[in-house]
Amino acid sequence: MITKRLIATVIIKNQQVVQSFGYRKYLPIGKPEIVVENLDRWGVDEIIILNIDSSINNRGPNYKLIESLKKINIKTPLIYGGGIKSLKDGIEIVKSGFERIVLDSLLHQDVEEIEKMSKILGQQAIIGCLPLSINKNKIMWLDYKSLSSLQVSMKEISNKFKNIISEFILIDWKNEGSIGNFDMKLTYAFKNIKNSQFILFGGLNNPTKLNKLFKMENISAIAIGNSLNYREHEYQSIKNKISFSHMRPKYYNDNKQ
């Protein structure tokens, strides 16, 4: 049975795919449709699309992007995050073909709206996004709109959203975009939490760390971003180095078969 996933993350800013480094610096990559089509051909387990300039500019979901992705014929499950403020947004996005949605700023602002979404779309469709860092052994949760961080207890967050959110994506935002620098101390924040499942993201392409993290029971998936753009078949290459057996095997497209 497949119990762990390796997810590809696509960051969108100004309608283009970008590499993101520590939530502050960006480099261009290209058109979202072509990046997503390529990941689909690589057979990635899931694709998370994060539109990072929606909420910060008080805009709603990027429907222009969503429409353009509807036109490409892909088989990979898609997840969308960015600018989702209401149940109506959630419904529109799911109707467009996305299987799940990611919520970030709404977690700070309006838990009731998230409850409505969970009730109508299903708890499985909702992922909570938590950009975290460690400061003097305390876990800090970044509100990226105000750029302020709040000390949190993962146990409290997990209990607060227990029956509403299916998974949390924990982002080591300071090491996002780095090569293999995910802060393993962040795992102390959630290692004893049994009633939630976590996706990890941010500086995670080091096979040793990936293998260690996949052994943790409450890690359901790891997401990789920038480095998938550096080499052909980088996704398959990373999967090749993961020794965990309950994952979909790597895949190389062959239309001749």
Next chain:
Amino acid sequence: MITNNENLMKTQFCSKCLYGSDHPLGIVFDNNGTCSGCLIHEEKNNLDWNYRWDLLKKLTIRYKSKRGDNYDCLIPVTGSQDSYYIVHIVKNKLGMNPLLVNYNKYFNTSVGIYNLANLRIKFNCDILIQNVNPFSVKKIINTTLRKYGSIYWPILAGHTVFPVQVAVKHKIPLIIWGAHQGLEQVGMFSHLHNVEMSRRYRKDHDLMGVEAEDLLSNFDTLNEGDLWQYRYPEDNDINSIGVKGIYLGNFLRWDPKAQHEEMITRFGYKTRNLNRTFDTYDYVDCFNYMDLHDLLKLYKNGYSKVTDHASREIRFGRITRDQGISLVKKYELKSIKFSELFCKWLGVSRNSLNFVMDQHRNSKYWHNENFENWVFKGWSTFSKKKYSKKENLTKSFIENSKLLKNERESYITFGKGYP
């Protein structure tokens, strides 16, 4: 941050080079208004290039044929660009035995034919040349010109796919390219990312989002027989051979002007004056790249190759931003010289060609005031600076093909080259 207050209201321009936010490869700016291309360019002055050279040696040594019965690597070459420098590094510095691969573009100048022949002779290399039949190539160009405003699609597709096909067919996994265009122009990657060749980049940025299979349509005359030569090998085949395309620009401080000048002196690389740019080194092998193709770039994107050349020279500190603008204004609206040659080759009239080309003028950069009268409102119009004849910057580029001054103006498909 510099913005133009007229037609380019929403276009942000770099505070250092001449690139704008509409750049077709994608570009981002920092809080100081400096573009990602300029920021990444700074790495050229800060990285330990000795260390990076050692990385390259360690990477390539694994590919040396142990029994000496196959080539160590492939090098895609043309009669211009950085081919000489790449072959020099691979053969003379890395001590590898490369197979050169060339996609024949049809639009070859005699300088290009000479340079390619001289390349294989001077470096004593084997070469494989692909020549797709002209009937199919013309059919493809008819379609891509009409649909995408491009006469260069088959050349870009062939140049980027032929080496990969040869790698798979002949089991030579390593392909060595020169500079990564995305990295050099818009800072798409850091040198430290050691970015490699990918099908995704080729489709997105070399081929304008259009692969061979995307050209097949019920509403067009192209068929599989015209296009199969441009199909990318399957992922399974690429993986089974372990095909890998690396860029020397990640491991060497890449400076095209300096490199070309070394190749002129050491190996007799020939250059020529081009009508639409001050750079006499790049694209000398083609009648159309710096002519009709460059004009189409201006129509679609609001800037042309001279802006790329000027931005490059600004970043290397060889000219100022004002001097760059001056050069762009001197060259970008110069008329093209070889459209009749192209029309004769393709079998279309000049009026037909102009009609199709005009469909691809981007209304953001071109205003049609009355029939046939177009006003240019592209990137360079953001600056009021005019071209100054006093700043004679173009003398710093060498032109040395006086030997070929009497060349016939016609495409050379195959040439003997020179002894």
